Amino acid sequence: MRNAEIAAALRELSVLYELDGADRYRVLAYKEAARTAQDSPVSLEQLASEGRLTELPAVGKTLAEKIEALIETGSIPAAEKLKAKFPPTLVDVTRVPGLGAKTARRLFDELGVTDLGSLGEAAEAGRIKELKGLGPKVEENVLASLETLPEPGEDSDRRLLSKILPIARELAEALAAHPASGRVEIAGSARRWSETCKDVDLVATASDARALAEALAENQLIAEERAGGEAGAQALTHTGVKVDLRVVPEKNFGNLLQHFTGSAGHNVQLRERALARGLSVSEHGVSKLGGKRVHRFTEEAGVYELLGLPYIEPELREGRGEIEAAEAGELPELLRLSDVRGDLHSHTTLSDGRNSVEEMAEAARRRGLAYLAITDHSASHGFGDHVTAKRLAQRIKEISAFNESAPRGFRLLAGSEVNIGTDGSLDYPDELLAGLDWVIASVHTSFAISEREMTERVLAAIEHPLVDCIGHLTGRLLLRREPYGIDVARVAEAAAANGTMVEINGNPNRRDLNEHHAKLAAEAGVRIVVNTDAHGVETLDNMQYAVATARRAWLSADQVANTRAWRSFAPLRKRAKKS
DNA sequence: GCCGTTTTCGGCCCGACTGTTTTCAGTCG
Numbered sequence: 001m002r003n004a005e006i007a008a009a010l011r012e013l014s015v016l017y018e019l020d021g022a023d024r025y026r027v028l029a030y031k032e033a034a035r036t037a038q039d040s041p042v043s044l045e046q047l048a049s050e051g052r053l054t055e056l057p058a059v060g061k062t063l064a065e066k067i068e069a070l071i072e073t074g075s076i077p078a079a080e081k082l083k084a085k086f087p088p089t090l091v092d093v094t095r096v097p098g099l100g101a102k103t104a105r106r107l108f109d110e111l112g113v114t115d116l117g118s119l120g121e122a123a124e125a126g127r128i129k130e131l132k133g134l135g136p137k138v139e140e141n142v143l144a145s146l147e148t149l150p151e152p153g154e155d156s157d158r159r160l161l162s163k164i165l166p167i168a169r170e171l172a173e174a175l176a177a178h179p180a181s182g183r184v185e186i187a188g189s190a191r192r193w194s195e196t197c198k199d200v201d202l203v204a205t206a207s208d209a210r211a212l213a214e215a216l217a218e219n220q221l222i223a224e225e226r227a228g229g230e231a232g233a234q235a236l237t238h239t240g241v242k243v244d245l246r247v248v249p250e251k252n253f254g255n256l257l258q259h260f261t262g263s264a265g266h267n268v269q270l271r272e273r274a275l276a277r278g279l280s281v282s283e284h285g286v287s288k289l290g291g292k293r294v295h296r297f298t299e300e301a302g303v304y305e306l307l308g309l310p311y312i313e314p315e316l317r318e319g320r321g322e323i324e325a326a327e328a329g330e331l332p333e334l335l336r337l338s339d340v341r342g343d344l345h346s347h348t349t350l351s352d353g354r355n356s357v358e359e360m361a362e363a364a365r366r367r368g369l370a371y372l373a374i375t376d377h378s379a380s381h382g383f384g385d386h387v388t389a390k391r392l393a394q395r396i397k398e399i400s401a402f403n404e405s406a407p408r409g410f411r412l413l414a415g416s417e418v419n420i421g422t423d424g425s426l427d428y429p430d431e432l433l434a435g436l437d438w439v440i441a442s443v444h445t446s447f448a449i450s451e452r453e454m455t456e457r458v459l460a461a462i463e464h465p466l467v468d469c470i471g472h473l474t475g476r477l478l479l480r481r482e483p484y485g486i487d488v489a490r491v492a493e494a495a496a497a498n499g500t501m502v503e504i505n506g507n508p509n510r511r512d513l514n515e516h517h518a519k520l521a522a523e524a525g526v527r528i529v530v531n532t533d534a535h536g537v538e539t540l541d542n543m544q545y546a547v548a549t550a551r552r553a554w555l556s557a558d559q560v561a562n563t564r565a566w567r568s569f570a571p572l573r574k575r576a577k578k579s
Numbered sequence: 580g581c582c583g584t585t586t587t588c589g590g591c592c593c594g595a596c597t598g599t600t601t602t603c604a605g606t607c608g
Contacts, residue, residue: 022580025591029580060581098597100606133605137598259593264608271592276584282593 001071002485003037003044009070009079010034010063015091016082018101019108027101032058035265037067039320041516042489045071089115096145098138106131120146158196159241160478162508162545165190167221167241168200174219175204175245180211183253187260188244192314193548195478195511199242203257204232209247216245252285254297259283261300265319266312273323274307281307315551332556335530337547339557341565342371343540345417345440345471345503345531350395351376351385354536357402357412363537365410371566373413373438374399380419380427381444389432392416396435411566413437417471422446422453424460426467433466438573440503442471443484451485458491462500468573469501469529472512480509488517489524496525499574501561503531504553506546507539518553527561527572 014030036058037044047053048071053064066076086108092115093104107113110131111122119142122128128139150157168186176184181204185191188201206212213233217225222243226234232246248256259267260283267281274281278289285294286306297303301311309326313334316322325331346360347353353360357374364372374395376387387395399414406412415438418426426433426441433439441461449457461467473491474483495502502521505512510533513521522528530546532539550560557563561572570576 026580028591032581058581062580098606102605133599135599141598260608262608264592267608268592275592280593284594 001045003040004482006044006067006070007034007038009076010037010067012088012091013066013076013079013082015094015101016079016088019086019090019094019105020082021105029058029063033063033067039516041520043487046487046489087114092116093119095149096142098141098145103134103138106134116146116149157198158479159198160508161190161193161195161197161548163239164197164200164241167237167239167243168202170221171200171216171219171243172202175202175212175215178212178215180206180208180215182206182250185257187246187257188262191261192263192317193545193552195514195549199244200237201260202243202245203253203260204245204247205250205253206247212247213245216243250298252283252296252298254299254302255285256283258300258303261314261317263318266317266322269319269323270307277307279307313551315548316554318552332554334551335547335555335557335560335563337544338368339560339563340369340530340543340547342369342373342562342569343532343534343543344373344413344415344438344469344529344562345375345505346372346534346540347376347417348374350391351381351387352383352535357398359537360534360540361402361406361410361412363540365407367540367543370409371411371413371569373415373440375415375417375438375440377444378416378418378427380421387416389428392428392432393435399437415439417442418467419444420457420461422449422457424457426461426464430466434575436466438468439466439575440469440471441467443475447475447484449484451487454484455487455490458486459494462491462494462498466575467500468575469503470495471503471531472505472507472510472533473502473517474512474514476512476514477509478511483512488513489520492517492521492524492526495521499527499572499577501527501529501572503529504546504549505531505533506542506544506549507533508542508545511545511549513549513553515549515552518549518555522553522555522559528555528559529562530560531562 010030011034014027017030018027036056044067048068053059053067070076090104090108093099094101111127113119113122123139123142128134128142129136168190172184172186175181184204187203189197204212209230213228216222216233216235221237222235223238224236226236235243237243246256246260271281280287280289285296286303287294295306304311312322312326343364348355348357348360361372379386379388396414399412403411414436416436417440418428420441420443462470474486476483502513504518518528530550532542534540534542561569
């Protein structure tokens with residue numbers, strides 16, 4: 001059973017408990033455990049078989065038993081018992097914004113509402129506003145929300161970071177240029193470089209808050225303003241992205257930026273830690289419990305310093321142990337974009353890219369890179385853009401010729417992104433692969449095979465002496481396609497043992513390895529490579545997303561192989577060691 | 580239900596907003 005399925009079952013159980021009126025902290029405990037399951041880079045099924053589930057944060061004896069039952073029987077007895085008490089479709093009712101478990105339960109008890117359908121009927125009939133404590137506004141909200149509610153399981157309110165960042169940057173820039181503005185910063189999940197975001201959060205200081213709110217409303221990206229005033233403004237872009245602008249005085253800009261950068265989990269842990277030291281933290285400032293004095297900071301670092309901590313980079317603020325690490329002085333010095341010296345995954349018009357070798361080389365050089373691997377798809381790629389063995393041999397000569405007249409300090413690598421067949425075989429002869437500088441092996445077909453088969457398939461490639469690196473290991477496409485089943489821990493172990501590198505693919509649709517897998521792999525001793533998988537000159541900029549995922553995986557420059565100059569990188573390749 | 584530099588029991592982040600109320604519960608981020 002996949003971790004994601006376990007997480008979904010725990011999330012459902014938390015809502016069922018909530019509907020049953022359970023203690024809120026018990027409900028919270030299940031939600032926390034669901035998050036742990038979702039985030040875990042190692043298979044919970046594996047951990048369960050070894051009796052090690054309680055090693056996970058937020059999983060105690062009871063949760064471990066429930067997860068074990070779920071894996072063994074496919075369901076959790078407690079969940080089944082609750083589902084007999086009230087219809088499980090009542091969980092859907094809590095997806096309506098503004099309706100929580102308390103309200104959903106009342107609607108069931110008093111109106112017989114069992115699902116979204118009967119909720120709509122009750123609203124249409126005007127029966128909701130008759131209930132004590134609920135009124136016409138709630139009923140209107142229900143009717144309006146039912147119109148726009150996404151299908152269950154559909155994350156339609158989340159968008160790729162690559163859709164959110166350009167909006168956030170353009171708005172921040174426009175606001176910063178306004179005469180009434182002071183400081184303007186992007187906050188929220190976009191600042192933490194999350195894979196997907198729900199909205200754009202901006203934090204600003206201003207001499208005239210209303211003028212700044214108006215400037216936001218008048219920006220060309222904004223379709224409608226929802227509210228605006230002294231404290232900030234909310235607006236909606238033409239593409240339907242919510243924008244939240246907060247305006248604060250300069251003196252507590254740091255407090256607010258810290259608060260609105262989140263994550264929720266990080267802030268909860270930070271505040272709990274503060275509380276244990278007699279301090280209360282909020283977006284307004286830090287104060288002694290029962291004390292009057294409020295400590296306000298213009299910079300975030302001040303907040304952390306008062307709590308006895310060094311500054312914590314936004315990418316680490318996920319409540320995954322960063323506070324403990326900060327306290328112990330063990331925060332990593334994170335990889336930076338400027339550390340990256342080469343890009344080892346790119347395509348040209350030879351396969352499915354949009355630019356020539358020369359154009360890609362020039363664009364890479366302009367971005368300050370010292371080397372770029374041209375890795376077009378291989379012989380069995382299909383779609384009419386495969387590269388025959390004969391053509392690849394010719395490409396090797398072209399690259400060689402390019403390098404002879406290449407500008408100083410820059411070189412191209414003759415490479416290929418080779419398909420891994422279902423049996424683990426590669427689709428070029430070894431003699432040809434031996435003539436390349438760099439080979440990435442990736443899975444592009446037959447995703448539906450079992451996890452066991454997929455793992456064996458990739459392990460075969462990892463053990464191949466001429467495979468230098470594995471590409472986009474799990475095959476996922478964010479918000480579109482789930483990763484295929486593969487035992488990442490086993491893959492990492494084998495990659496470390498064989499000296500095969502594994503990439504973090506910077507295509508913002510992929511971010512694959514994800515941050516959890518990348519951390520696991522690096523800790524297992526795998527050399528990580530950050531790549532763009534660029535299919536044109538402009539997507540060479542995807543390195544920022546690969547670096548972001550590396551940072552969220554706690555990686556430092558020395559754990560990422562292509563922060564090295566070519567002469568130091570080249571000997572790290574498996575092919576260099578064999579010869 | 581989890582968890583431990585005040586605790587193996589008794590805590591568990593903080594504040595804003597909304598809609599309904601006349602002081603607050605529920606929801607949200």
